[in-house]
Amino acid sequence: MSLKLAISFAKTHPATGGIAILLAASGAEQPAGAMEADQAGVYARAAKVAKFKGKALSTLDIVAPHGSELDRLVVLGMGKPEGLVAHDWLKAGGSATAALKGAESVVVYLDAPGIDVSPKAAADFALGMLLRSYKFDTYKTKKKAEDEEEKAEKSVKVTIVTVEASGAKKAFAEAEAIAEGVVLARDLVNEPANVLGPLEFAAKAKELEKLGVEIEILTEKEMKKLGMGALLGVAQGSVRPPRLVVMQWKGGKSKDKPIAFVGKGVVFDTGGISIKPAGGMEDMKGDMGGAAAVTGLMHVLAARKAKVNAIGILGLVENMPDGNAQRPGDIVTSMSGQTIEVINTDAEGRLVLCDALWYCNDRFEPAFMINLATLTGAITVALGNQHAGLFSNDDTLSEKLLTAGQVTNERLWRMPLGKEYDKMIDSKFADMKNTGGRLAGSITAAQFLKRFVKDTPWAHLDIAGTAMGSPNDEINQSWGSGYGVRLLDELVRANYES
Numbered sequence: 275m276s277l278k279l280a281i282s283f284a285k286t287h288p289a290t291g292g293i294a295i296l297l298a299a300s301g302a303e304q305p306a307g308a309m310e311a312d313q314a315g316v317y318a319r320a321a322k323v324a325k326f327k328g329k330a331l332s333t334l335d336i337v338a339p340h341g342s343e344l345d346r347l348v349v350l351g352m353g354k355p356e357g358l359v360a361h362d363w364l365k366a367g368g369s370a371t372a373a374l375k376g377a378e379s380v381v382v383y384l385d386a387p388g389i390d391v392s393p394k395a396a397a398d399f400a401l402g403m404l405l406r407s408y409k410f411d412t413y414k415t416k417k418k419a420e421d422e423e424e425k426a427e428k429s430v431k432v433t434i435v436t437v438e439a440s441g442a443k444k445a446f447a448e449a450e451a452i453a454e455g456v457v458l459a460r461d462l463v464n465e466p467a468n469v470l471g472p473l474e475f476a477a478k479a480k481e482l483e484k485l486g487v488e489i490e491i492l493t494e495k496e497m498k499k500l501g502m503g504a505l506l507g508v509a510q511g512s513v514r515p516p517r518l519v520v521m522q523w524k525g526g527k528s529k530d531k532p533i534a535f536v537g538k539g540v541v542f543d544t545g546g547i548s549i550k551p552a553g554g555m556e557d558m559k560g561d562m563g564g565a566a567a568v569t570g571l572m573h574v575l576a577a578r579k580a581k582v583n584a585i586g587i588l589g590l591v592e593n594m595p596d597g598n599a600q601r602p603g604d605i606v607t608s609m610s611g612q613t614i615e616v617i618n619t620d621a622e623g624r625l626v627l628c629d630a631l632w633y634c635n636d637r638f639e640p641a642f643m644i645n646l647a648t649l650t651g652a653i654t655v656a657l658g659n660q661h662a663g664l665f666s667n668d669d670t671l672s673e674k675l676l677t678a679g680q681v682t683n684e685r686l687w688r689m690p691l692g693k694e695y696d697k698m699i700d701s702k703f704a705d706m707k708n709t710g711g712r713l714a715g716s717i718t719a720a721q722f723l724k725r726f727v728k729d730t731p732w733a734h735l736d737i738a739g740t741a742m743g744s745p746n747d748e749i750n751q752s753w754g755s756g757y758g759v760r761l762l763d764e765l766v767r768a769n770y771e772s
Contacts, residue, residue, distance in 0.1 A: 276457070277374065277407040278429040281400050281446065283439040286310075292379035293346045295370050297386040299355040300328040307383025307435065314341025317349060329353060330362070331369050331748065348373045355388040361683040363395045367402025368748035377430050384436040393441030400434060400442075401449040405749040408457055410464040451577035452763055456756035459563075459570030463742055463754030467542035467559040472509075472590035475539060475562065476517040479569050479588060485576035487586075492518040502629040504608040505589055508622040511546055511599025512592035518630065521572045521586035525579060526772050532583040533770055534640035535572075535762065536630050538623045538647035539565030539590040546593050546619030547601055560754060561623070563741030564646035565590065567758030574763045581771045587634045589626040593619070605704045609633060610726055613704040621709040623649045624719050628726040635730050641770075642671055642731040645723065646758050647738075652715030653689075654739035661687040662740045662757065665720035668731035674769050675733055675761075681768075684761035686735065689717060696721045 289311035296312070298305035305328075308317060316339040320326070326334040330353030339347040350369055352358065374380060384391045384399065436442055462470065462478065470478075480489045494515050497506055502518075509516035519539075522532075540561040544550060550558070565588040572586040600606070604616045609629045616625070627645055634643055653663040664686040666672040672688055679686040695717045698710030706725065710718035720734050740757040750756070 295382045298328040306386035363398035364402035365748040367399040368406035371406035396442035397445035397449040404453040455570035455574035459566040459756035460754040462566035471514045488522040490520040503606040504625040505629040507606040509591040511596035512594040516591040519588040526583040531641040534585040536587040536645040537565030537568035548620040560742035570759040589630040615701040615704040615707040650716040653736040659744040663736035666733040678764040682760040
């Protein structure tokens with residue numbers, strides 16, 4: 275269960291009981307809120323003894339400070355005050371949440387000497403607190419001895435004190451929407467596949483109707499009529515039927531072309547007949563991280579009433595090695611009419627996406643399309659867990675994505691496309707094959723998808739290394755990271771809202 279934080283903003287607030295969190299820039303003599311929270315001057319002596327100098331994200335934790343009603347006085351280092359960016363404030367907020375154990379009420383003093391605290395910075399700090407508070411323990415049933423203490427921790431009143439309280443409150447309304455979208459994406463990725471199949475995922479997406487998102491759910495019968503042989507071929511080995519979810523947020527002008535986001539939603543991937551090794555296969559419950567990110571993004575756009583027309587498409591299937599599963603060597607016909615020789619049934623995500631991309635482009639004629647997918651292990655070999663791979667046919671869209679990645683720290687690295695790689699997926703028996711072999715595996719996967727987007731500006735984000743199992747940090751301690759939600763919200767906010 276996530277720690278519930280009830281966050282509010284105030285210009286002043288007394289430090290009486292609970293925890294006070296102060297911010298200190300490196301080299302500063304006094305931290306934020308010292309006059310209110312440390313009237314006895316405990317900080318100076320404690321900092322000297324602990325050699326605390328305000329280094330970024332370092333903490334000084336003073337228990338039952340002398341001459342104070344506080345239970346704890348926590349000083350959080352902000353480092354050099356010059357050039358603090360949004361992600362610095364997110365990390366600071368996450369570090370503050372990490373210090374909340376046992377608290378029922380917390381006062382955070384943001385206005386530190388030498389640090390410029392804008393309304394946006396205050397909201398980012400609060401967003402960092404919310405993101406760090408997430409915990410997925412839905413299926414934990416064992417009671418611990420300290421259960422009562424844990425219950426007390428589950429709801430914490432947080433007052434953030436800053437002279438920019440009024441502006442911060444307005445900015446935080448949008449930050450809360452972002453937190454909700456990220457949490458939704460994390461929940462979807464963390465859920466086990468026996469609980470979250472294609473039907474259940476589609477039902478979760480349908481809940482966005484409460485926010486004003488228009489939802490359509492296409493069944494296998496409707497997809498068959500549309501000619502989605504590639505997507506349906508992946509699904510045919512599972513007893514759980516596939517679904518294509520179409521989400522529309524109409525927040526822009528009616529004449530404005532929509533922008534589109536397409537997510538790979540393989541709720542579990544055994545590899546099919548080309549079955550994966552047993553070791554680590556349990557992680558394949560997260561092979562729908564792209565669809566989770568698109569769902570989370572659509573939640574954010576609707577919750578904050580974004581002034582944009584946006585389409586979200588989810589291709590939801592399960593890839594199983596049933597007696598009816600497709601075989602290596604099978605040839606399927608995609609919605610585009612192009613034929614595909616299935617060389618490896620474990621290269622299934624691109625088969626799902628190619629039909630979803632074609633459908634999106636054909637029906638909505640969007641200004642651009644961005645697909646997200648936990649597509650290849652090859653991208654983790656190239657980039658590890660620190661960057662997602664970016665492939666695109668459009669330099670302008672790529673630059674906007676790269677910039678959004680720097681702002682949110684959901685970073686991207688642009689990878690090459692080219693005719694030489696395209697030749698690697700030519701087939702002797704069909705228009706193309708679904709894999710070009712081990713070499714350049716993430717690139718040939720992107721080249722495959724590129725054949726289904728025509729001239730529409732398009733970007734493919736391979737998030738296999740970032741959507742799940744990425745290293746824990748100040749704002750995420752969860753296996754499912756929710757990667758892509760903040761990235762794409764920033765892209766939309768900075769470039770496409772009317």
